[in-house]
Amino acid sequence: KFAADCIGAPAKQAVAALAPGEVLLLENTRFHKEETENDPAFAAALAALGDVYVNDAFSAAHRAHASTEGIARLLPSCAGRLMQAELSALEKALGEPERPVVAVVGGAKVSTKLDLLGNLVGKVDHLVIGGGMANTFLAAQGVDVGKSLCEHDMADTAREILEKAAEAKCEIILPVDIVVAREFKENAAHEVVPVSDCPADAMILDAGPETVALIKTALNGAKTVVMNGPLGVFEMKPFEAATFAMLDEIARLTNAGQLVSVAGGGDTVAAINASNHGADFSYISTAGGAFLEWMEGKVLPGVAALGG
DSSP: OEESOSSHHHHHHHHHTOOTTOOOEEOOGGGSHHHHTTOHHHHHHHHTTOSOEEEOOGGGTTSOOIIIIIGGGTSOEEEOHHHHHHHHHHIIIIISOOSSEEEEEOOSOSTTSHHHHHHHTTTOSEEEEOHHHHHHHHHHTTOOOTTSOOOGGGHHHHHHHHHHHHHTTOEEEOOSEEEEESSOSTTOOEEEEEGGGOOTTOEEEEEOHHHHHHHHHHHHTOSEEEEESOSSOTTSTTTTHHHHHHHHHHHHHHHTTSOEEEEOSHHHHHHHHHTTOTTSSSEEOOOSHHHHHHHTTOOOHHHHGGGO
């Protein structure tokens, strides 16, 4: 059954008309601005429609909205099975993981994952940094990255993260060899060079085979891996090579029962699916922002409210 509104008379009438075993879908709560404001009166109007609140939307758990946080404080509340599975998997990955732990973090910009990197260096044994983010760390160490995507203004921050990692005895794995091209397009002419030899007119589009070998060594010595981001521009051939080789190894170790593997984030899931390893990870998170905030060590309002 469907109700034309999520509160008020239409919703109440639809609930009252339900027969045993029937399910009612309410209209989108986002049609009310009070939803995102976590308005107490709106939360109370939602709570008036039921006896128990079950939250099965981990992907929205990082938002303190009326339907995710407010209502949970007004009714007996619990997590649904999907939420439970997600939280259990994440707890295994970073909460109380089997060690050693490897984290793989990729993406374009350091500035978008500062909190994530700062949290991980204190929790994992090896941190693999890939994508455009790696260029910023390389440049911070005096490496010329040519025309590569790089946040040169984040150099001081990158050095601080490296220092924090050293203090925490977390090994940072950065590219030691790179795949460079002069054009940003599929099948562009490319070459593999040592990281210190990036041509001034070229850009780094992937990690090289020696870097992949270092990552594989770390993975083979690990018990847990958590992944958020690719190593290169995996959407364009042949610059998917490092990401796919790493995913092949994670899949092999996971299927052999040697590794607990958890991954999340849009680009990460896309890379896993493109490499045909969707069924080879211990857990792939369906959440974007909530997964990232959990990895950052932040309290998720939608989860915290269930324990209240």
